[in-house]
Every structure is written in C-alpha cells, then in structure tokens.
Amino acid sequence: MKKMKIWLSIFLLIIVTVGIQAASGLTPQEELGKLIYFDDDLSVPKGQSCASCHEPSAGFADPDSSRAVSQGAIPVRFGNRNSPTAAYAAYSPDFHYNMTEGMYIGGQFWDGRAANLSEQAKGPFLNPLEMNNPSKLAVIIKIRNSDYADLFEAEYGTDSLKNVETAYDQMAEAIAVFEMTEVLNNFSSKFDQNLTDGVPLTEEEQWGLELFNGKGNCSACHPSEPGPYAAEPLFTDFTYDNLGTPSNLGMLGDSPELMDYYPFYYRPIAPKFNPDRLGFVDYGLGAIVNDTNESGKMKVPTLRNVNVTPPYMHNGVFTNLTQVVDFYNTRDNVSAGWPMPEVSENVNTDELGNLGLTDMEVAAIVAFMETLTDGYVP
Numbered sequence: 001m002k003k004m005k006i007w008l009s010i011f012l013l014i015i016v017t018v019g020i021q022a023a024s025g026l027t028p029q030e031e032l033g034k035l036i037y038f039d040d041d042l043s044v045p046k047g048q049s050c051a052s053c054h055e056p057s058a059g060f061a062d063p064d065s066s067r068a069v070s071q072g073a074i075p076v077r078f079g080n081r082n083s084p085t086a087a088y089a090a091y092s093p094d095f096h097y098n099m100t101e102g103m104y105i106g107g108q109f110w111d112g113r114a115a116n117l118s119e120q121a122k123g124p125f126l127n128p129l130e131m132n133n134p135s136k137l138a139v140i141i142k143i144r145n146s147d148y149a150d151l152f153e154a155e156y157g158t159d160s161l162k163n164v165e166t167a168y169d170q171m172a173e174a175i176a177v178f179e180m181t182e183v184l185n186n187f188s189s190k191f192d193q194n195l196t197d198g199v200p201l202t203e204e205e206q207w208g209l210e211l212f213n214g215k216g217n218c219s220a221c222h223p224s225e226p227g228p229y230a231a232e233p234l235f236t237d238f239t240y241d242n243l244g245t246p247s248n249l250g251m252l253g254d255s256p257e258l259m260d261y262y263p264f265y266y267r268p269i270a271p272k273f274n275p276d277r278l279g280f281v282d283y284g285l286g287a288i289v290n291d292t293n294e295s296g297k298m299k300v301p302t303l304r305n306v307n308v309t310p311p312y313m314h315n316g317v318f319t320n321l322t323q324v325v326d327f328y329n330t331r332d333n334v335s336a337g338w339p340m341p342e343v344s345e346n347v348n349t350d351e352l353g354n355l356g357l358t359d360m361e362v363a364a365i366v367a368f369m370e371t372l373t374d375g376y377v378p
C-alpha cells in the first residue's frame with residue numbers, strides 16, 4: 001500500500017513537472033524562480049516583489065519613472081540608486097579584477113558589490129529600503145506557506161524548506177536561473193531582427209549606429225558587436241567608469257522638487273538611512289573595493305531596452321535619452337553649464353565630454369538606441 005502511494009506521488013510529480021514545462025517552456029527550477037520573482041507576498045508589508053522594480057513591460061526596470069529612485073515596501077522609504085534593468089544582467093561575469101587590463105569587471109549592482117545573480121538576489125528581501133523582511137527565516141516561512149512550496153521541495157528535496165540557510169540560498173539560485181532564461185534575455189529588438197532577419201533600420205537609425213560606433217565613441221564601453229560574454233551584442237563590456245555624472249543636487253537644486261524626485265537626500269522619517277543628508281556622495285566601485293582610484297566609477301549598463309527604462313544613470317539624474325547624449329557631447333564645454341560631477345576624482349576625459357556632435361547627430365544616436373527595445377513587431 002505504502003509503495004503504491006510512493007509510486008503514485010512520483011507519477012503525479014512527473015505529470016506536474018512535465019505540465020509546467022509544457023505550459024511555460026521553462027524548466028521546473030526556472031518556473032520556481034519565476035514564481036518567487038513575481039510573488040508580492042514576500043515583502044513587509046506585502047505588496048512588493050522583484051518585479052515591482054524590475055517589471056517586464058518597463059524593460060525589467062522600475063515602471064515608475066516619476067522619481068530617480070524606487071519606493072520601498074514601506075512607502076516613505078527610498079533607496080539611493082536608480083533601478084537598473086534586470087534583463088541581460090545574467091551575462092555579467094562574476095565580479096573580478098582583470099590583471100591584464102588592470103581593471104575591475106563584472107558583478108551585479110551599479111558598484112559590483114554582489115559577485116553574481118544569486119548573490120544579488122539575496123539582497124532585496126532583507127533590505128529595509130526595499131522588501132524589508134526582518135530575517136531569512138521570515139522569507140522562508142512565507143515560501144513554506146506559498147502555493148509553490150511543493151515545487152520548491154520537488155526541486156530541492158522534501159526537507160529543503162526546513163533548513164533556513166540552505167533554503168534561502170536555493171531560493172536565490174532559482175531566481176538567478178529564471179533571470180538567465182529568454183524571458184529576460186530575449187534578443188528580439190529591431191536591431192536584433194536587423195541582424196538575424198534583415199529587418200531594415202531607417203536611414204536615421206542606421207546613421208545613429210554609425211555615429212554610435214564612430215564619432216560618438218559609445219561602442220568603446222557599450223559594444224554593438226558580440227563580445228566575450230555572449231554571441232549577441234550586449235551593449236556593455238561590464239567595466240567601470242566615472243563619467244562625471246552630475247549629482248541630483250547640482251542638476252535640480254536644493255528644492256522641494258528635488259525632495260520629491262530624489263527623496264534620499266531628505267528622508268525626513270528615517271534619517272538613519274542617510275545621515276549625510278544633502279552631503280551624500282555615491283562613490284560607487286571605490287567604496288566597495290576601498291580604493292580612491294576607483295571612486296565614482298559605476299558599472300557600464302546595457303543599453304538594451306534603454307528607451308523604456310527612464311530615468312538614467314546610477315542616480316537617475318537624467319530623465320531622457322537626448323539629455324544623456326547631450327551630456328556626453330558637451331560635458332566639457334563650459335558654456336553648456338553642466339553641474340559639477342557627483343565625484344570629481346577619476347573622471348574619464350579621454351573618451352567623452354566634447355564630441356562635437358550636431359543636434360541632428362545627437363537625435364540619430366537616440367533614434368538608434370530606440371531600436372534596442374525587445375519585442376519589436378515589424
């Protein structure tokens with residue numbers, strides 16, 4: 001009798017597993033990661049998931065572009081950085097120092113402080129400015145009570161949810177595995193379809209691509225050709241640079257408008273999260289590797305889906321793509337009146353700052369970047 005029950009459950013498990021895979025095209029582990037990624041019961045209070053700040057329709061970034069930074073599960077809390085896209089992050093190599101090149105490469109977050117996707121995925125649940133759970137245990141208890149607890153145990157073993165430490169790591173792994181699927185790495189933009197199926201770019205888009213690779217020098221850091229990490233172009237080399245991006249304070253001034261756009265400076269309710277208030281400076285990679293030669297450097301972001309992920313830069317200081325290209329074009333032109341960099345050490349003056357692009361050339365580069373949005377239908 002007992003044997004029959006075991007066989008029956010194995011049989012049911014196979015049916016469920018095959019069923020899930022057939023329905024979504026994802027393996028059970030990928031499907032598990034997907035369910036966790038979209039589960040908005042996993043925050044305190046409930047209501048926020050990974051997808052809240054990395055939403056498919058917004059290029060896997062925050063759909064709310066009214067602020068530079070994202071709102072936490074506790075609505076009066078905000079982080080200090082703009083939510084980047086989670087799409088294509090899977091291609092970033094593990095954070096490392098490349099001896100030959102003499103530079104840091106890869107990792108996750110603007111400053112590379114998480115080595116890889118599964119390390120990254122462990123952060124948001126416990127971050128008081130994001131999903132705000134008090135402990136790993138609190139997260140795992142919710143997973144034990146979730147609809148997909150069976151799927152978790154089928155993947156990681158019957159007692160897997162009993163051990164909080166390993167279950168937490170397994171949860172992060174499942175999320176990472178989901179982030180590696182074609183759901184987030186779709187390569188279906190007009191640009192891709194141009195490469196694979198010859199879908200034509202307009203004259204302006206084509207010209208924009210030439211400027212992107214040429215006069216604009218964009219491909220020096222956002223390569224438009226396949227590189228070492230993928231068979232398709234990723235539009236990032238996963239290195240770090242200080243572009244001299246202005247602080248929000250410089251751009252918007254010390255005004256109520258700024259308070260609303262970049263609440264991190266003020267945060268009247270919980271000053272412990274930013275004791276420096278208006279004096280807050282984001283040193284990026286420099287703070288992580290504890291080296292002033294890296295101060296102000298941020299990881300080069302992919303430009304895939306960039307048109308649907310405003311605002312821009314680590315601090316969300318720019319609200320549209322024209323402004324970004326204008327900045328690259330005229331940063332070093334005093335009459336352009338760009339504010340001081342957030343971090344004035346290590347600013348890259350070799351590859352940008354005075355490109356001499358005309359307004360039409362700037363517009364063409366923007367038009368080209370607009371071809372990088374996934375799901376293009378000719």
Ligand code: HEC
Nearest residue numbers: 049050053070071081082083086089108109110121124130
């Ligand atoms: C409240 C908004 C918010 C939530 C919720 C959130 N994130 Fe993020 N995410 C961010 C921000 C902001 C950053 C950049 C932070 C930094 O660089 O310090 C980020 C960075 C990332 C990155 C790094 C991308 C890159 O190119 O470096 C990945 C991947 C990611 N998040 C995935 C997730 C996953 C998975 C979850 C759920 C477990 C999640 N995020 C929950 C806001 C959020």
Ligand code: HEC
Nearest residue numbers: 216217218221241245298299300301312313314324328351
């Ligand atoms: C020297 C390397 C380098 C060059 C050259 C470069 N970029 Fe960037 N790009 C970066 C880095 C680093 C960031 C992030 C900077 C920050 O957050 O402060 C960035 C950010 C961006 C962003 C914002 C993306 C987002 O999701 O917030 C856009 C758009 C962009 N670059 C487009 C371009 C274009 C167009 C060119 C050419 C005109 C260009 N870049 C040239 C390194 C570079």
